[in-house]
Amino acid sequence: MKITEQDLKNISLLSKIKIDEETSDSLMKDLESILTMVNKMDELDTSKIKPLTHPIENTQTLREDIEKKDIEREKLQELSKEKDSGFYLTPKVIE
Amino acid sequence: MSELINLSLTDQILGLADKSFSSKEITGAYLNEIKKKESLNCFISVFEKESEEKALMADENIAKNKARPLEGIPIAHKDIFCIKDKKTTCGSKMLSNFISPYSSEVFSKLDTAGAITLGKTNMDEFAMGSSNETSFYGNVLNPINEKLSPGGSSGGSAAAVRANLCSFATATDTGGSIRQPASFCGVTGIKPTYGRVSRWGMIAFASSLDQAGIIAKNAKDAAIALKYMSGFDQKDSTSLNEEVKDLQKEVDADQEHIIGIPKDLIENIKNDQVRDSFKNAISILEKDGAKIVEINLPHIEYSLPAYYVIAPAECSANLARYDGIRFGHRSESVSSLEDLYVNSRTEGFGREVKNRIFIGTFCLSAGYYDAFYNKALKIRNLIKSDFDEAFKKVSSIAMPTCSNSSFELGSINDPVEMYEQDIYTIPANLAGLPALSIPSGTADEMPIGLQLIGNYLEEGRILNLANKFQKLTNFHEFK
Numbered sequence: 001m002k003i004t005e006q007d008l009k010n011i012s013l014l015s016k017i018k019i020d021e022e023t024s025d026s027l028m029k030d031l032e033s034i035l036t037m038v039n040k041m042d043e044l045d046t047s048k049i050k051p052l053t054h055p056i057e058n059t060q061t062l063r064e065d066i067e068k069k070d071i072e073r074e075k076l077q078e079l080s081k082e083k084d085s086g087f088y089l090t091p092k093v094i095e
Numbered sequence: 096m097s098e099l100i101n102l103s104l105t106d107q108i109l110g111l112a113d114k115s116f117s118s119k120e121i122t123g124a125y126l127n128e129i130k131k132k133e134s135l136n137c138f139i140s141v142f143e144k145e146s147e148e149k150a151l152m153a154d155e156n157i158a159k160n161k162a163r164p165l166e167g168i169p170i171a172h173k174d175i176f177c178i179k180d181k182k183t184t185c186g187s188k189m190l191s192n193f194i195s196p197y198s199s200e201v202f203s204k205l206d207t208a209g210a211i212t213l214g215k216t217n218m219d220e221f222a223m224g225s226s227n228e229t230s231f232y233g234n235v236l237n238p239i240n241e242k243l244s245p246g247g248s249s250g251g252s253a254a255a256v257r258a259n260l261c262s263f264a265t266a267t268d269t270g271g272s273i274r275q276p277a278s279f280c281g282v283t284g285i286k287p288t289y290g291r292v293s294r295w296g297m298i299a300f301a302s303s304l305d306q307a308g309i310i311a312k313n314a315k316d317a318a319i320a321l322k323y324m325s326g327f328d329q330k331d332s333t334s335l336n337e338e339v340k341d342l343q344k345e346v347d348a349d350q351e352h353i354i355g356i357p358k359d360l361i362e363n364i365k366n367d368q369v370r371d372s373f374k375n376a377i378s379i380l381e382k383d384g385a386k387i388v389e390i391n392l393p394h395i396e397y398s399l400p401a402y403y404v405i406a407p408a409e410c411s412a413n414l415a416r417y418d419g420i421r422f423g424h425r426s427e428s429v430s431s432l433e434d435l436y437v438n439s440r441t442e443g444f445g446r447e448v449k450n451r452i453f454i455g456t457f458c459l460s461a462g463y464y465d466a467f468y469n470k471a472l473k474i475r476n477l478i479k480s481d482f483d484e485a486f487k488k489v490s491s492i493a494m495p496t497c498s499n500s501s502f503e504l505g506s507i508n509d510p511v512e513m514y515e516q517d518i519y520t521i522p523a524n525l526a527g528l529p530a531l532s533i534p535s536g537t538a539d540e541m542p543i544g545l546q547l548i549g550n551y552l553e554e555g556r557i558l559n560l561a562n563k564f565q566k567l568t569n570f571h572e573f574k
Binding site for chain 1: 432449471
């Protein structure tokens with residue numbers, strides 16, 4: 001399967017990961033060889049088969065609606081490099 | 096004290112109980128060995144002081160007859176399991192500064208059972224890899240031959256067990272990450288049924304495939320460890336609310352076995368040594384009374400392509416959380432919010448992780464969803480149906496763990512060739528079935544594994560069969 005420059009740009013944009021020029025050729029080669037392997041799936045007619053998203057049929061179990069404090073907010077926020085007064089800081093979004 | 100580290104978990108539990116040795120002695124012996132074999136690069140963190148303190152507490156509990164089931168047993172956790180107030184890196188630069196604010200259920204359960212955590216083992220970045228070479232912390236060396244790969248992604252756990260650096264180690268398996276390194280290092284590894292062990296606090300790669308398990312010296316040890324790790328957990332919505340069987344009892348029970356052999360797959364094994372060793376292993380079990388039945392798994396050859404759509408698709412969604420804002424690597428060079436996302440992710444992830452995110456993103460993008468993702472899910476259904484059909488006739492299915500023994504570090508550069516490492520292990524993940532690998536011979540003077548796949552929640556049955564095999568053979572023995 002052929003991957004175009006435009007495909008790479010789209011993937012980069014959607015995944016929010018930069019693809020630099022130096023690696024784009026080898027990346028294209030890697031992705032093409034992976035997708036060629038994946039294309040083997042086309043040998044099978046699956047038009048009448050239902051998709052299986054999960055191996056186990058399970059429904060969400062709900063716990064009682066009681067407040068739990070096993071993870072503290074302050075402790076979670078310690079993990080961020082930039083925070084202030086309980087908020088996470090990012091570069092300015094609106095000029 | 097070095098002989099203590101060679102003992103099986105079973106003998107260590109007995110020895111601690113009858114006070115032949117103390118937890119202080121055994122913990123000290125492992126810590127020494129870890130230092131001695133530091134160059135294997137099995138560990139990302141080692142908790143020396145804490146382990147020594149816990150060993151003293153364990154000895155007190157034993158003296159007061161208050162010992163818990165795994166009291167004073169020194170173990171290691173794959174660095175994918177969060178431990179409160181400890182660094183949990185998942186083998187990535189992205190999480191190299193991540194101190195977990197909570198503990199995984201796997202850690203909590205084993206900790207509550209009395210096990211001592213010596214440290215956290217090295218792994219492929221975000222568990223994506225089959226050679227341990229994608230780790231941000233450098234690759235692990237195979238203790239049997241240091242030029243070779245220990246396998247991956249749980250290479251640190253497998254190598255640590257093989258090198259006698261812990262009694263047993265936790266690990267995870269999304270497409271073979273417990274079984275393939277177990278095969279390469281000549282140890283026993285089991286991935287239980289999907290949902291048997293809680294995924295709470297286990298860093299996600301592909302949520303419908305990820306499952307925690309055990310790497311141990313033998314099937315009996317794996318059964319004991321798994322028993323204390325399993326069980327329903329309300330914090331994991333995919334956890335199975337089913338009774339935990341007494342695996343320790345079941346592993347030694349008198350059980351009859353009907354083993355299914357996928358004939359086509361076996362005939363197509365290219366490596367003669369792998370095929371001969373497989374046939375030899377099956378004849379050993381047959382002579383011991385197991386019934387051998389030929390089965391068909393007609394869609395199994397489509398497992399690899401389906402997996403390499405589903406796993407990257409789930410990975411691209413799961414790893415979207417790493418945005419540089421709340422936790423994980425945050426880029427210093429940013430002038431906009433977009434920059435913050437893009438630069439943090441570009442700097443924080445390694446090449447293989449990026450490859451998988453790209454593939455997943457591509458397969459889920461507009462215009463490709465049906466051709467790739469939906470198609471793969473339909474094939475997943477066919478593969479699961481193949482197994483359901485086979486398990487009407489057999490109690491377990493046997494095949495090799497891998498198509499080869501360990502390879503030289505740096506020798507596989509083509510991603511598809513690397514992915515083919517998991518060609519026999521992926522089907523069990525797609526179907527959510529329990530599967531294990533036990534040493535069953537050698538190829539090119541390195542161990543290879545026999546894989547046993549069980550029906551849902553029948554990990555006891557495959558462990559029982561594995562234990563039978565290990566009573567009849569010595570492939571699993573090492574010093």
